[in-house]
Amino acid sequence: MRKLPPVFAGLGESAVLDWMTGVAPPPAAVTGEVAAQLERMIAALRADAAAPGATFTATGRPTVVSGHRDYTRQERIWSRKFDFEVGVGRFGAITDEARAAFPALGAAVEWDTADDTHRTCWEGLSAEERGREIMRTSSGPGISRHHWGTDLDLWNTSAVHYADGGSLANEYSWLTRHAAAFGFIQPFTARSAAVAHAYTEERWHWSYRPVAEPMLEWVDAHRSTVDTRLRTLWGNSARYAFLRAHWAEFVFHVER
Ligand SMILES: [Zn+2]
CATH class of the missing domain: 3.30.1380 (Muramoyl-pentapeptide Carboxypeptidase; domain 2)
Structure with a gap:
């Protein structure tokens, strides 16, 4: 160094x-x-x-x-997305891996916590996969x-x-x-x-x-x-x- x-x-x-x-x-x-x-x-x-x-x-x-x-601020950003809080709205970019696993996401570009279909797909992701999605456009x-x-x-x-x-x-x-x-x-x-x-x-x-x-x-x-x-x-x-x-x-x- x-x-x-x-x-x-x-x-x-x-x-x-x-x-x-x-x-x-x-x-x-x-x-x-x-x-x-x-x-x-x-x-x-x-x-x-x-x-x-x-x-x-x-x-x-x-x-x-x-x-x-x-x-603390970054932790809050992370947790609100991880928990798919309704107030977050659209965030991140849906990865190809998530789209392949959940065709119901269709052509949507971003996750949307106000969308019930997105919520069902999000709940189908493992904790590690949720982290992968968040890290597309955010940090930890x-x-x-x-x-x-x-x-x-x-x-x-x-x-x-x-x-x-x-x-x-x-x-x-x-x-x-x-x-x-x-x-x-x-x-x-x-x-x-x-x-x-x-x-x-x-x-x-x-x-x-x-x-x-x-x-x-x-x-x-x-x-x-x-x-x-x-x-x-x-x-x-x-x-x-x-x-x-x-x-x-x-x-x-x-x-x-
Ligand atoms: Zn930045």
Whole structure:
């Protein structure tokens, strides 16, 4: 492992584990550095958007729709989906495996907790299969990069806006060319998604590499310690069967 950046200095193993798993907030130095770099990047984007002929639409929108998320918040998101709570409505993407097992799902793209047919199919899934469905478009408590304070969802989290011709396609193109100069990378791409147990492409999710990469290296160097901490947080609950089996794949199947 390379030398850790100053934000890790003075943090013991337990403190980094708390930070990484969302049990404790990120160090203030991380939050401050990420916010400052994001502000510089968005100022540059706005400057380019003001150029003649530019067609950017995001300049008036709130920039960050989701930033830091703690363990409790992510656990709530997970459990509401796992329990198919009516208030959740549509979520996730139905996997090919689920569709093959339950033809009654028809052509539906997303799970819908208000749909009785979907509910019957969901109840037919094992705990591990439910975890697989949730992880298609979501993350789990303890392993979300949103715990780190380095990762942000920009503008809108619907893929259609970022596709070619979409309302944020020009912003996305700008980010692919300029974000790295401010330290930001897109961790979940079509390429990183092309293996089993990886997040699907997320063009709205950007990560501050100067801290996120050392965090990944730290997790890699402390895999069994992290695994023990996660198992403690999750307990023996069946609802975390899929995460117990596959958490490390989701953490490491990313762009770096
Ligand atoms: Zn995100």
